[in-house]
Amino acid sequence: MDESRTAAPSDTRVTLAHIMSAHDTNLLGTVHGGNIMKLVDDAAGTVAARYSGGAAVTASMDEMLFLSPVRVGDVVTVHAQVNWAGRTSMEVGTRVETTRWDELSAPVHVASAYLVMVAVDVEGKPRAVRALDPETDEDQRRHREAQIRREHRLARRAAIKESRLAG
Template sequence: MSENVAGAAGPDLPGKSVAASRTTLSHIMTATDTNLLGTVHGGVIMKLVDDVAGAVAGRHSGGPAVTASMDEMAFLEPVRVGDLVHVQAQCNWTGRSSMEIGVRVMAERWNESAPPVQVGSAYLVFAAVDEEGRPRPVPPVIPETERDRRRYQEAQIRRTHRLARRRAIMELRKNRAAEGLDDE
């Protein structure tokens, strides 16, 4: 599997295991995080997701990385004031300069010993950039466990779907423009 994975990102950089950049960010939710319903704003959770994914992308790539896209952000349960939120992330897949980061959001009551409950998940794509903001190569990710290998394969499917969706939208726009329907 390592040879196949290494070929995706380029042979020049040594690969890194998924575990090498796996990160967890924990935060207690306060009243300033809430919406009018008294639950935590989705945007607050999304910021935590982007923060931890950015840390993983920077660790994996060994330098700056920027958010290119976020997809499949799912909110499964509400988060409330006083919840201790754990945002866990890992690099699932790498290309030449891009990385898919998978994120799981868990929450538990700060004053209870019940196990955390999954409240959200997301997949983000980050692009590694140099000092001028141009794409730079990233090390290939090396999945070590069966779970890591499954996540790598699923990430490849998501990438294929993202690229196909982008091509279909660009083709539609091109056709509409050719018909004089350029409606921006």
Template sequence: MTARDGAEGAGGGPAATHEEAPGPAADRPATKPTAASRTTLSHIMTASDTNLLGTVHGGVIMKLVDDAAGAVAGRHSGGPAVTASMDEMVFLEPVRVGDLVHVRAQVNWTGRSSMEVGVRVLAERWNESTPATQVGTAYLVFAAVDEHGRPRPVPQVVPETERDRRRYQEAQIRRTHRLARRRAIKELRERRIADGLDTDD
């Protein structure tokens, strides 16, 4: 199994159903700095990547994002990692045929077996020396798994710069909001079932 195995079936395994807070140091592998797994994936967009509007299909960009994030998660955790969720994907500018797209990814935060990977998507014309434009951002949560698909511990990420520390803090906020949203939805559904308003999902 590779870091990409199981990514499309994100809701199906035990590792993808929850996020764990950081555990005691004795339960975790050695720490790793942010730079140890930071990765950039570059790809030239062609006519086969376009949608009906003539720009690059959002799904193509999302796959590049997932590929880059999966590589980062696998490198940081030292083994297989599966996509647990995409917390956010924002498209800022359209991507065109002939754009050279750079997908830059890094681990922002780690729990006991989960990792948030932040991704920035930039685009520039393949044959021009103009600065790249940021066209998208995304945040994904990955779970490290063993050969049986069970969660396994990951190294704690160590932010190295002020930007890394800011991203770590922002990732903690996103995690808090994710967990609160899940609890609120679960409680709402349970109340509606108890009141006889919902009989199934």
């Protein structure tokens, strides 16, 4: 990979779509949240692999709020892009929307999540990724907020480690 070449968040955008069928439901008849999480992970993994030019693994997925149920016949669309990139890790932001398969309805926002993806080499060791160049005001806002989330994730991880060592 040419690590000197930066990329803008818009270059990294991917959209995955899937129509929900009876195979995707839970016992209540609505779509199983795990199926939505898999689509989100697939979209984030694709974004991270394209951005880093190779394999990338999911290091973490932040809290995922399900805002509205997903039903059979919904076309689920996951939009994903890199919000922030460090040395080997990337934060990928995802937004899940649905529309009905047989209506010209406006998309409904059903969930969002942020994932930390780490680029890895053939031995599974972290490898360097290119720099991100947030161009628009919106990209810069996402970049700043991703940095805040990263600081919180790392602080939480360090605090738990410290507490285990103390306990």
